[in-house]
Amino acid sequence: MTGQNAPELTFWPGSMASRGFIAVLDAAKSGGFPATALSPLTLHELLVSGHDRQWIRAEAEARDVRPAQLDGAASWAPIPYADDLPAPIKQRFDFTSTEVLDLAEAACMDSVLACGAFAAGTVPLDELVTAFAAFCRMAEDRGLRVELEFVPFWGIRDLATAWEIVRRADRxxxxxxxxxxxxxxxxxxxxxxLALLPDIPKGRVTxxxxxxxxxxxxxxxxxxEGRFRRFPGDGELGLDTVIRPLLDKGGLLTVGAEVFGEAIDVLSTEEAGIRGAETTRTALARASQ
Structure with a gap:
């Protein structure tokens, strides 16, 4: 899918993020992705190891890849994460809202991906609306968009709840x-x-x-089960049912494959980038028919 209104292809590293910053950039370059997502932990570890923001930007520019999305933020919520989360995930989310925004700004990113990593039922909806609106105001001062993602095994478990938070926050x-x-x-x-998707206004799913x-x-x-994700088109989920209404509605800004587990872990860095790009483009083209 091409054209002025086509979403930008963004490389989401998935489980190959463990290979490090340079590998993520190299994979994105191999697939021809103009943009990539990076975790706060990746950027933080680069900065504390002696690399500055100029070095980060220079390495990305050398590969024609733009760090565009910070993946992800949990500290915006009154409870940042559940006590029983695995330690590596806690470490990934262990940044304050200000630190998250500082990292996104340091890398000249466009947006921050927010999620609710707290246990389901532990934070009232009204408090989530208030907290999300406050975080959006902080991000707006930095010129950043905040995208809220629902994750079924954490605190914001479904699309209806995520949309209610975004709608009522009204930022x-x-x-x-x-x-x-x-x-x-x-x-x-x-x-x-799927039934709710048509009711969400254009520009609210980005x-x-x-x-x-x-x-x-x-x-x-x-x-x-999340460790058995596959590249688009390699499974049985019928992705067109999500992609097509979003493309038809318009307002989608970014799209990319996000794969965890063996499907990506067995690939070389170059292969991961190429496979991610090919399957994303194919899925978009099929849904556009």
Whole structure:
């Protein structure tokens, strides 16, 4: 899909982020992605190891890749994360709202991906609306968009709740990001989410992560099931049911595959970037027909 209104292809590293900053940039370059997402932890570790923001930007510019999205922020919520989260995930989210925005600004990013990593039912909806609006105001001062993502095994479990937070917060820079795996594979009621999509106004869903999967189970837990995500088109989820209405509505700014587990871990850095780009473009083209 090409054209003035086509969303920008963004590389989401998934589990290959563990290979480090340079590998993420190299993968994005190999796939021809103009933009990439990076975690706060990746940027923080670069800065504390002696690299400055000029070096970060120079390495990205040398590969014609723009760090565009900070993945992700949890400290905006009254409870940043649940006590029983694995230590590596806690470490990834262990940054204050100000630190998150400082990191995004240092890398000249466009947006911050926010999620609710607290346990379901532990924060009232009214408090989430107030907190999200406050975080959006902080981000707006930096020229940053905030995209809220629902994650079924954490505190904001469905699209309806995420949209209610964004709608009631009513901030011009507060929008939604959808993940096809979360919506079609991990949700309790995917049909309810699909039915809601047409009611969300244009420009309020600005980000889309693509991942496919088998409909059969590979893990005893939903969180563990996330390690079996596949590239778009390699599974049974019917991604067109999400992609097509978003493309038809318009306002989608970014799209890219996000894959965890063996499907990407067995690939070289170059192969991961190429595979991510090819399958994303194919999925967009198919949904545009």
């Amino acid at each position: 011009p820079n507060g929008t939604l990001l959808l993940d096809t795996w979360h919506l079609l594979r991990a949700s309790d009621e995917p049909q309810a989410a 980000g889309l992560q693509l991942a496919d999967a088998s409909l059969s189970s590979h893990s005893d837990t939903l969180f563990g």
